[in-house]
Amino acid sequence: MYDVVVVGAGPAGTTAAKHIAEKGLDTLIIEKSKLPREKPCAGLVSQHALDNLDFKIPEYLIKRRCYGTRVIYKNHVLESKLAVPIGIQVSRSEFDYYLAQQATKSGAKIIQNTPVKSVHTKNDHVAIYTKDELFNSRIVIGADGVNSVCAKKASSDSKPRKNAFSLVSNLPAPIEHINNKYIDITEVDFGRAKNGYFWVFPKDNYLSVGMGIFGNPSEFEPLTSYYDYIKDQSFEYAKPHGHSIPIGGYKRNIQSNRILLVGDAAGFVDAFLGEGIPYAIMSGKIAANIVINAFEDNDFSNSKLSSYSIECEKVFGDNLKYSLIFSRLFYRFPGIFAKMLTNREEMLYNALLVVKGESSYKRFLRWLIPRFPYYTALLLKKSLI
Numbered sequence: 599m600y601d602v603v604v605v606g607a608g609p610a611g612t613t614a615a616k617h618i619a620e621k622g623l624d625t626l627i628i629e630k631s632k633l634p635r636e637k638p639c640a641g642l643v644s645q646h647a648l649d650n651l652d653f654k655i656p657e658y659l660i661k662r663r664c665y666g667t668r669v670i671y672k673n674h675v676l677e678s679k680l681a682v683p684i685g686i687q688v689s690r691s692e693f694d695y696y697l698a699q700q701a702t703k704s705g706a707k708i709i710q711n712t713p714v715k716s717v718h719t720k721n722d723h724v725a726i727y728t729k730d731e732l733f734n735s736r737i738v739i740g741a742d743g744v745n746s747v748c749a750k751k752a753s754s755d756s757k758p759r760k761n762a763f764s765l766v767s768n769l770p771a772p773i774e775h776i777n778n779k780y781i782d783i784t785e786v787d788f789g790r791a792k793n794g795y796f797w798v799f800p801k802d803n804y805l806s807v808g809m810g811i812f813g814n815p816s817e818f819e820p821l822t823s824y825y826d827y828i829k830d831q832s833f834e835y836a837k838p839h840g841h842s843i844p845i846g847g848y849k850r851n852i853q854s855n856r857i858l859l860v861g862d863a864a865g866f867v868d869a870f871l872g873e874g875i876p877y878a879i880m881s882g883k884i885a886a887n888i889v890i891n892a893f894e895d896n897d898f899s900n901s902k903l904s905s906y907s908i909e910c911e912k913v914f915g916d917n918l919k920y921s922l923i924f925s926r927l928f929y930r931f932p933g934i935f936a937k938m939l940t941n942r943e944e945m946l947y948n949a950l951l952v953v954k955g956e957s958s959y960k961r962f963l964r965w966l967i968p969r970f971p972y973y974t975a976l977l978l979k980k981s982l983i
């Protein structure tokens with residue numbers, strides 16, 4: 599019998615496992631893939647995420663530092679940078695593997711290449727079934743991403759989840775081209791995807807090029823739009839991977855008796871940009887503290903574990919809620935909001951502060967709302983709307 603089984607070795611699971619193993623609890627991570635595993639991702643780890651890690655990311659993992667962004671909406675283009683990085687560009691397989699190594703260094707064990715098929719809560723433990731084996735654990739942390747098996751158990755009475763849809767591929771590009779066009783920024787284009795955006799995030803010798811759709815993808819042809827986009831940018835052709843991203847900000851059940859959900863499994867992703875790594879790390883840490891406390895009190899009941907939901911709500915619930923409000927406004931009226939973002943440098947600058955973690959969506963909206971009539975009037979005056 600393990601003390602804790604963590605299902606999934608993404609940033610949420612390995613963060614939780616590291617903190618729990620450090621306290622001497624017998625901790626096992628069960629991971630579906632062989633590590634290091636591929637993860638479809640744009641690969642921007644924001645300063646907000648880095649600030650929540652209790653170790654430094656070594657230089658060899660940092661492909662580039664990112665200081666800002668170039669935002670495009672149709673023929674409107676605006677670039678803004680901070681004096682300090684808003685984050686780092688990484689390969690997710692390398693970054694996640696490094697986090698997994700920190701967990702094993704702290705004493706967690708990992709079993710790889712082993713998908714968990716189902717979890718069943720018993721009186722005094724949880725039974726975790728893989729194809730060939732049964733593992734028993736006092737408590738389970740479900741860190742198995744957007745299609746979480748654990749969430750089926752822990753939040754079975756929740757409403758159906760809302761997911762965004764993404765297409766992404768890594769496209770090789772000459773370093774001179776990357777340095778000329780994207781040296782220390784990302785590029786985001788809100789004008790070519792209905793209810794979403796295209797991104798170009800530069801690495802050392804390749805570009806992550808993707809599209810995130812936060813509304814209904816059947817309303818337009820995502821794959822055709824993707825191929826049109828890479829053709830227009832003269833990027834090399836590559837088949838993209840499709841992937842779901844949970845849309846955060848909704849109320850969900852994220853724990854039940856002996857089970858806690860973290861990261862994407864809990865739906866903790868920014869609803870406007872699809873950024874999830876900071877919330878994966880934060881929820882992993884919060885879950886670890888709650889689990890350690892449950893062992894101290896020998897109480898693994900839903901009511902004991904409910905402090906997990908309360909703590910997540912306290913630490914980042916507002917940010918996800920306001921990201922959803924902003925996302926709904928922005929993608930409902932892109933002709934107004936995206937034109938503002940590409941015409942008002944102070945608005946873009948304030949948005950960068952949110953990504954960096956220095957500001958929040960709530961603060962950003964509080965800043966924007968009083969200025970909204972004036973900015974709209976300016977757009978009207980210039981006949982832009």
Ligand SMILES: Cc1cc2nc3c(=O)[nH]c(=O)nc-3n(C[C@H](O)[C@H](O)[C@H](O)COP(=O)(O)OP(=O)(O)OC[C@H]3O[C@@H](n4cnc5c(N)ncnc54)[C@H](O)[C@@H]3O)c2cc1C
Nearest residue numbers: 606608609610630639640641642714742743861862874875
């Ligand atoms: C295309 C795309 C681009 C993105 N870009 C960014 C970005 O630039 N910055 C950012 O902050 N966020 C980004 N995100 C969101 C981010 O990737 C996630 O929010 C983050 O990975 C969540 O971490 P996690 O540990 O909860 O889940 P994951 O990283 O998804 O890890 C889950 C782990 O569980 C394993 N697993 C799944 N099922 C099972 C099972 N049944 N049994 C055992 N193991 C299992 C998986 O193999 C995986 O290793 C992006 C997402 C997508 C799809």
